[in-house]
Amino acid sequence: MSIVPVFRGVIASFLLLSSIVGCQSSPTISVPNATDQKATLALVNGTLIDGTGVEPIPNAIILIAGDRILAVGSQKTLAVPAGVRTLDVSGATLLPGFINAHIHRGFDKANLQAWAQAGVTTVRDESASSAQVAGLKTFRAGIEADPHYARLVSAGTMLTVPGGYGYLYVSSPEEARQQVFDELDAGADMIKVSLEDGYAGTQGLPKLTPEELQAIVEAAHSRGRLVSGHITQAAYIQPMLEAGVDDIAHLPYDYISPATLQQMVDQGVYLTPTFTVFRNYGAPVSMLVQNLKRFVELGGKVALGNDYGGGPGDFELGLPLYEIQSMRLAGMTPMQIIVACTKNAAHVSQIENEVGTLEPGKFADILVLGGNPLEDLQALTDLRIVIHSGMIIRNDT
Numbered sequence: 001m002s003i004v005p006v007f008r009g010v011i012a013s014f015l016l017l018s019s020i021v022g023c024q025s026s027p028t029i030s031v032p033n034a035t036d037q038k039a040t041l042a043l044v045n046g047t048l049i050d051g052t053g054v055e056p057i058p059n060a061i062i063l064i065a066g067d068r069i070l071a072v073g074s075q076k077t078l079a080v081p082a083g084v085r086t087l088d089v090s091g092a093t094l095l096p097g098f099i100n101a102h103i104h105r106g107f108d109k110a111n112l113q114a115w116a117q118a119g120v121t122t123v124r125d126e127s128a129s130s131a132q133v134a135g136l137k138t139f140r141a142g143i144e145a146d147p148h149y150a151r152l153v154s155a156g157t158m159l160t161v162p163g164g165y166g167y168l169y170v171s172s173p174e175e176a177r178q179q180v181f182d183e184l185d186a187g188a189d190m191i192k193v194s195l196e197d198g199y200a201g202t203q204g205l206p207k208l209t210p211e212e213l214q215a216i217v218e219a220a221h222s223r224g225r226l227v228s229g230h231i232t233q234a235a236y237i238q239p240m241l242e243a244g245v246d247d248i249a250h251l252p253y254d255y256i257s258p259a260t261l262q263q264m265v266d267q268g269v270y271l272t273p274t275f276t277v278f279r280n281y282g283a284p285v286s287m288l289v290q291n292l293k294r295f296v297e298l299g300g301k302v303a304l305g306n307d308y309g310g311g312p313g314d315f316e317l318g319l320p321l322y323e324i325q326s327m328r329l330a331g332m333t334p335m336q337i338i339v340a341c342t343k344n345a346a347h348v349s350q351i352e353n354e355v356g357t358l359e360p361g362k363f364a365d366i367l368v369l370g371g372n373p374l375e376d377l378q379a380l381t382d383l384r385i386v387i388h389s390g391m392i393i394r395n396d397t
């Protein structure tokens, strides 16, 4: 986002609250299938939080084979085969690598390295320049073999109408469809669209028609790709939902009606809050918090994203702690926050079959923390080891 209303509201300061969370489900224990794969690395004695939201497994074992997770379980169900390199992580907590599902400047090797080192092993770039998207396949070829770089998911270049908020212009449903296919052909993983009036809603920027928006979503879905919809005003959530977008990028800074919130929940549309960019613009944080709180109370699904580089001021490059603190302020439990940062962020990035939870077959993107974030979220800052695609890329132990 680079246009949001300028407010002079009070910027809330946050206290990180700690609490112990009760979880709804019982632990999942996965055992390896009969397979020829041999474990190459084992993590033992840690407490496992697998990202699905189920209760942690104490004294867990994770077996890794190459870049993938081979097996996950407790010491009662799983043993480490002889001769496998083993890391004893007693007292530590194991989590999936975090995913920041709303960043910009992802086409930057230094940024991707910084994210990976901080445990953000995947990022979703929510709009890059047309030139960057044109070079996406080449850029990706230069990073994807090296786990020192965070995995990059690209939503291409944000679509809008001439003079509107975004960078790639369409003037008809036919043109909209073609632009979607061109972006996907260039290597974009998904599509980003906007409905935005501009500063505090006063600019009245031109916007996509319902027909154009629908054409975009239908074209993306016809290729099996998701669409992320940018809004900053509650009034534009409804047309996004009518068109069938898959996630709403940003909370609105004004009041969301109960009917709209319920429709988001009913349609299974995710929300990526991006508190940080609103803070940087001086928007009213209390309304953002209330909107998120009401969405979560209805059972809405939240994904982590801070809009890194999408506005003025400082953004955390690495773990977006301000987002996590703001989710806590909105009443999300530490477990709900962890799911937002892992499984749900993988879902909006359309890579939930590959990453986001610690389950057999997925990429071995694993964080080892010194403490337990369910007891104190501050433990998220006590990062000891980062494993990305099975490779230890950071080890502070």
Ligand SMILES: [Zn+2]
Pocket: 001, 002, 102, 103, 104, 126, 307, 310
């Ligand atoms: Zn953005």
